Amino acid sequence: EPEVTQTPSHQVTQMGQEVILRCVPISNHLYFYWYRQILGQKVEFLVSFYNNEISEKSEIFDDQFSVERPDGSNFTLKIRSTKLEDSAMYFCASRGTGDYGNTIYFGEGSWLTVV
Amino acid sequence: AQTVTQSQPEMSVQEAETVTLSCTYDTSESDYYLFWYKQPPSRQMILVIRQEAYKQQNATENRFSVNFQKAAKSFSLKISDSQLGDAAMYFCAYRKSGSARQLTFGSGTQLTVLP
Numbered sequence: 001e002p003e004v005t006q007t008p009s010h011q012v013t014q015m016g017q018e019v020i021l022r023c024v025p026i027s028n029h030l031y032f033y034w035y036r037q038i039l040g041q042k043v044e045f046l047v048s049f050y051n052n053e054i055s056e057k058s059e060i061f062d063d064q065f066s067v068e069r070p071d072g073s074n075f076t077l078k079i080r081s082t083k084l085e086d087s088a089m090y091f092c093a094s095r096g097t098g099d100y101g102n103t104i105y106f107g108e109g110s111w112l113t114v115v
Numbered sequence: 116a117q118t119v120t121q122s123q124p125e126m127s128v129q130e131a132e133t134v135t136l137s138c139t140y141d142t143s144e145s146d147y148y149l150f151w152y153k154q155p156p157s158r159q160m161i162l163v164i165r166q167e168a169y170k171q172q173n174a175t176e177n178r179f180s181v182n183f184q185k186a187a188k189s190f191s192l193k194i195s196d197s198q199l200g201d202a203a204m205y206f207c208a209y210r211k212s213g214s215a216r217q218l219t220f221g222s223g224t225q226l227t228v229l230p
Contacts, residue, residue, distance in 0.1 A: 033217055043160070043206060045217040056217060089158055102148050102167065104210070104218055106160035 002026040004107035006092050012113045013082055021077045021110045023092030031095040032075045033104060034067065036060070036088040043091065049075065082114045117142045119209050121221035128197045129229050135182075136192045136224045138207030146212035149183065149190045154223070155203040163205070166190065168212075194226075202228045 005024045013019050025032050034046040048055040049067055064080045075094075079086055089109040095102075118141045128134035140149070151163040166174045166183050173181050178198075182191045194201055207221040 035218075037158075042222045043208075043218075043220040045219070048217050091160060093160075102210070102212075103150070103162060103165055105162065106152075108157070108159045111158070 004092055004094055004105055006090075006107035006110050008110055009108065010111045010113070012115060015084060015114055016081050019079045019082055019112060021079075021090050021092070021112070023075045023077070023107055024073050025075055025092065025094030026096070026105060027073075029094035029096045029105075031055075031104075032067075032069070033093040033095075034077045035091040035093060035106075037091065037109075038085075038088045046077075046090075079112075082112075084114050087112060087114045117144075117209050117211065117219045119207055119219050119221035121207055121224050123224045124222070125225045125227070127227040127229055128194070130197055130199060132197055133193060133195045134197055134226065136194075136205050136207075136226065138190045138192070138221055140188050140190065140207070140209050140221075142188070142209065142211070144211050148210045148212065149181075150208040150210070150218070151179070151181070151192045152206045152208060152220075153201075153203045154206060160206075164192065197228050199228050199230060202226055 007022045032049040037043045045058050047057040047061045066078045068076050089111050091109045092107045093104045095104045120139045147168045149166045153161045153163045164176045164179050178195045180193045204223045206223045208218040210218050
């Protein structure tokens with residue numbers, strides 16, 4: 001069964017460093033998303049991406065965040081200068097179209113620890 | 116703005132018994148989708164079941180079924196014949212119909228299955 005894959009599964013970084021989280025969405029999906037989940041809290045929407053541009057973003061997705069689809073398969077989230085409060089699980093997700101396009105499928109997450 | 120409320124932070128059920136997890140939501144839209152996702156200790160987000168708001172028939176997936184009450188804006192999940200592997204955090208989520216619309220999650224219900 002097709003799945004969303006994310007790398008790395010866990011990353012520890014120093015405060016102020018740049019981090020890039022990578023995702024390979026399900027092939028032929030057209031909508032891509034990043035969510036985050038701070039430990040013990042609910043899952044929060046960060047950004048959605050379609051047709052090579054951001055469709056929606058939340059108030060969390062400020063100037064330190066950026067997304068990119070550098071080629072036909074990868075979808076990345078960059079955090080420019082990490083803060084302690086960026087420590088969270090980051091989920092990539094994707095969605096297709098048609099009858100099965102109503103469901104957003106999630107990757108296994110990338111756990112980011114900022115020290 | 117849409118909100119999703121899960122009023123039960125924790126639930127427990129005896130193995131082989133049935134449990135119902137509650138979810139209510141607030142929206143002014145008529146066309147939307149509702150989902151239950153399961154998050155085991157591995158923290159992966161796994162789709163359990165989905166419901167289209169335009170369908171009156173309640174969705175079922177094997178041991179999982181929902182009670183969708185559109186007028187009451189209620190969407191509960193029933194797990195029959197509970198198994199130890201059902202132990203997880205369960206999130207109710209809402210998505211407005213339309214292109215790149217993202218999910219709005221509830222705060223989750225931690226389900227414990229007792230042997």
